[in-house]
Amino acid sequence: MAKQREWERWKAVGQHTFFLTVLALFVVGALVGASVTMGGALLRVGLAVGLAAWYGYWVVLRGRADRPPLPYIVGAAVAWAVMAAVDPALLPTGLAVLIPYWLRRAWWSAAGVLVLGAAWMWQRFTTDGSVDVREFLSCTLGMAAAVTVVGYIATLDHESHKRQRLLDELTATQAERAAAERQAGTLAERQRLAREVHDTLTQGFASIAMLLDAARDDLPPGTPVARRVEQAMRTARDNLAESRRLVHALRPAPLDGTHLRDAVRELTARLAEETGIEAYTTVTGRPAALSPGVEGELLRVVQEALTNARRHAHAASVSVTLSYLDDVLAIDIQDDGTGFAPAARHAGVGLAAMRERVAVLGGTFAVESVSGEGTTIAVTVPVPVPEPTVAPSPGTPASGDVVGTDTDTDTGAGSDTDRMVPAR
Numbered sequence: 001m002a003k004q005r006e007w008e009r010w011k012a013v014g015q016h017t018f019f020l021t022v023l024a025l026f027v028v029g030a031l032v033g034a035s036v037t038m039g040g041a042l043l044r045v046g047l048a049v050g051l052a053a054w055y056g057y058w059v060v061l062r063g064r065a066d067r068p069p070l071p072y073i074v075g076a077a078v079a080w081a082v083m084a085a086v087d088p089a090l091l092p093t094g095l096a097v098l099i100p101y102w103l104r105r106a107w108w109s110a111a112g113v114l115v116l117g118a119a120w121m122w123q124r125f126t127t128d129g130s131v132d133v134r135e136f137l138s139c140t141l142g143m144a145a146a147v148t149v150v151g152y153i154a155t156l157d158h159e160s161h162k163r164q165r166l167l168d169e170l171t172a173t174q175a176e177r178a179a180a181e182r183q184a185g186t187l188a189e190r191q192r193l194a195r196e197v198h199d200t201l202t203q204g205f206a207s208i209a210m211l212l213d214a215a216r217d218d219l220p221p222g223t224p225v226a227r228r229v230e231q232a233m234r235t236a237r238d239n240l241a242e243s244r245r246l247v248h249a250l251r252p253a254p255l256d257g258t259h260l261r262d263a264v265r266e267l268t269a270r271l272a273e274e275t276g277i278e279a280y281t282t283v284t285g286r287p288a289a290l291s292p293g294v295e296g297e298l299l300r301v302v303q304e305a306l307t308n309a310r311r312h313a314h315a316a317s318v319s320v321t322l323s324y325l326d327d328v329l330a331i332d333i334q335d336d337g338t339g340f341a342p343a344a345r346h347a348g349v350g351l352a353a354m355r356e357r358v359a360v361l362g363g364t365f366a367v368e369s370v371s372g373e374g375t376t377i378a379v380t381v382p383v384p385v386p387e388p389t390v391a392p393s394p395g396t397p398a399s400g401d402v403v404g405t406d407t408d409t410d411t412g413a414g415s416d417t418d419r420m421v422p423a424r
Helices: 002-033 038-061 070-086 088-101 106-128 133-218 224-250 260-275 292-313 349-360
Strands: 278-284 317-324 328-335 364-369 375-382 415-419
Touching: 002 038, 002 088, 038 070, 038 088, 070 088, 133 224, 224 260, 224 292, 260 278, 260 292, 260 317, 292 317, 292 328, 292 349, 292 375, 349 364, 349 375
Parallel strands: 278 317
Antiparallel strands: 278 415, 317 328, 328 375, 364 375
């Protein structure tokens, strides 16, 4: 981009210099080629200065990158007509008027050059009654040279813009590739950290809990040492559960090989197993196909909601309901915990993160809670509408029918509930 800006700057400087040079040459040629009075010379120079000032205001100061403003060509054409009327020798100054269009309107500029050449020869013919061969050849060669220059400059500009577009596309491709590589590296690092935590901390806490459990059995019950061992064992088990949740959170692909409903069932099953809370998942409607990224974000939302219910709500039961409707998926996470007053409580990082994830998916996020009456988190996200399918022939099962298997959802039944009984 810096090189492109530098090229545009030098191109503009060259265009302005070329304009002033062409205008000055034609004005000097008109003054030298004929005897004019001082007043006539001042008039010609004044008209040229006025044209240059008009160019400076509309092209240099207010010009756009794609083409000069329309007032410029109107005013410049009027100034050129006046100059040609004052002195027909100033007729070729129209070339200077067309210079700003040489890069953007090459065909128009070339046509203007030819028209100006023909007008100049017609003026010479009407003035002198004939056109000298040398003048004719000079005019023809000048027009050819001008058209060639216009075409060459336009070609250079076109190739420059084409090259810049290719460079921009290459830069965008490289940025996408770098982003993909960073994402892949991040996922690989998360997976490595998950393995490390599982193989070190999780296994260590599990071993500590087992050893403390064995030590507690060897101690007389009710003694101070036994109580301290019991406390240490509870701490080890709590940290074991936290390390398992950390491993699960670090997994880069929580839905590999499973669907959202199965992953949510796994979360509620783990919550029931580790805490004794009655947790279950209910699925209603016909599950719609969602992209892995969308399902991953929704799973993170459910995971964070269950973590909040576990840490803060002190709930006895938690339910997660996935309702697949026609064009939306509604997820409700409800607990019977202590609740809180959303209006009076400062929003935590967890709620803010869930709200942001849902907003990215184009959905809605709401929290309903009353102190002492539990909390309900309601999430809705749009789902793609399936394309209409051709009706199956007689005897062929429809796409929604079940053949030789059992699904977790049936539109006739309306819902399917997987209830996890707390571990005793």
